[in-house]
Amino acid sequence: MRSFTAQAANPKIIVEELLRGAGAVRITGLFSDAEVAEARQIIMAHSEAAAEKVTHFQGAAEESGTINLQRRVWNLLAKGQVFSTMAAHPVLMAVLRRFLGREVIMGSIAANRILPGGPGQEPHVDYPYWDFHDPESHPMGLNASFPMNAQVSIILDPFTEESGATAFLPGSQQELRYPTEEDRFFDRCERMLGDPGDVVLFYGAVWHCAMPNRAAHDRNAVLIQYLPKWVKPMEDMPAALPADFIAAAPPDLRQLLGLNYPYPEVLDAAQAGNTEGRV
Numbered sequence: 001m002r003s004f005t006a007q008a009a010n011p012k013i014i015v016e017e018l019l020r021g022a023g024a025v026r027i028t029g030l031f032s033d034a035e036v037a038e039a040r041q042i043i044m045a046h047s048e049a050a051a052e053k054v055t056h057f058q059g060a061a062e063e064s065g066t067i068n069l070q071r072r073v074w075n076l077l078a079k080g081q082v083f084s085t086m087a088a089h090p091v092l093m094a095v096l097r098r099f100l101g102r103e104v105i106m107g108s109i110a111a112n113r114i115l116p117g118g119p120g121q122e123p124h125v126d127y128p129y130w131d132f133h134d135p136e137s138h139p140m141g142l143n144a145s146f147p148m149n150a151q152v153s154i155i156l157d158p159f160t161e162e163s164g165a166t167a168f169l170p171g172s173q174q175e176l177r178y179p180t181e182e183d184r185f186f187d188r189c190e191r192m193l194g195d196p197g198d199v200v201l202f203y204g205a206v207w208h209c210a211m212p213n214r215a216a217h218d219r220n221a222v223l224i225q226y227l228p229k230w231v232k233p234m235e236d237m238p239a240a241l242p243a244d245f246i247a248a249a250p251p252d253l254r255q256l257l258g259l260n261y262p263y264p265e266v267l268d269a270a271q272a273g274n275t276e277g278r279v
C-alpha cells in the first residue's frame with residue numbers, strides 16, 4: 001500500500017491507485033494527537049456499555065461468542081465537533097471530489113472499537129456493493145471502472161498485525177464481486193497498518209475485513225463512507241442530527257450531509273402546491 005504525507009497527497013495519483021492500483025492508500029499524520037485523543041475518548045465513553053449495536057458483518061463473532069468485543073458507535077457527528085472536522089478535512093475532500101465527483105456525500109460515520117480478544121470479520125465489499133452475493137440485484141454490466149464508494153478509516157490506536165489492522169487484497173477492487181474460499185483471501189491479504197492520526201483511504205469494492213485483536217489494547221477507528229451524490233446514503237444523518245447542528249453546518253459539511261441534492265422531489269405542480277407550475 002502506498003503511503004503519502006498530507007502535503008504530498010496528490011489527488012490524481014491517489015485516485016489512480018484506488019481505481020487501478022492496490023485500491024487503498026495511507027495518508028500519514030493527517031490528524032493531531034489532540035484530535036485523536038478527543039475522538040478516542042468520546043468513542044470509548046460511548047461504547048463502555050457492553051450492549052452491542054447493530055453491525056453488518058458480525059461473521060466470525062457470532063460463532064465465537066465474542067460479539068461484545070466488537071462495538072460500534074453510530075452517528076458520530078452528534079457526539080463531538082472533532083468528527084465534523086475529520087469528515088470534511090480538506091486533504092480528504094480533494095481526493096474524494098476527484099474520485100466520486102465534486103458533490104460527493106457521506107453515507108455513514110461510525111466508530112469500530114475492537115477490544116482485546118475481539119473478533120475479525122468476514123472478507124467483504126462495502127455498501128452499496130455489500131449485497132453483491134446477488135449480482136442480479138444490481139444493474140446489468142456494473143463494473144468497478146466508475147466508483148460508487150470510498151471508505152476512510154481514521155486510525156486512533158496503533159494498527160498492527162497483532163491489534164487487528166484491517167486486511168485487504170490489493171487489486172481485488174477491479175473484480176467487483178465477493179471473495180470465495182478459492183480466492184484464499186487470508187493467505188494473500190495485506191494489512192492496513194498505521195499510527196494514530198494516519199488515515200487509510202480505500203475503494204470499498206476492494207475485498208477487506210477487520211482482523212482479530214490479539215493485542216492488549218483496544219483498536220479504535222473512525223470509519224467514514226463517502227458516495228456519489230445520487231447514491232442513497234446508508235445512515236439518515238440529517239434525521240439523526242439536531243436542527244441547530246444542521247443550521248450551523250458549514251458548506252462542505254452541508255454537502256456531505258446530502259443537503260444540496262434535492263431529489264427525490266415532488267415535481268407535480270398541484271401536489272407541490274405551486275400554482276405557477278415548474279415547467
Ligand SMILES: O=C(O)CCC(=O)C(=O)O
Pocket residue numbers: 057112126164165166167208209210211221223
Ligand atoms: O474496522 C475495520 O478494520 C474494518 C471494518 C469494515 O470493513 C466494515 O465494518 O465494513
Ligand SMILES: [Fe+2]
Pocket residue numbers: 124125126208209
Ligand atoms: Fe468494510
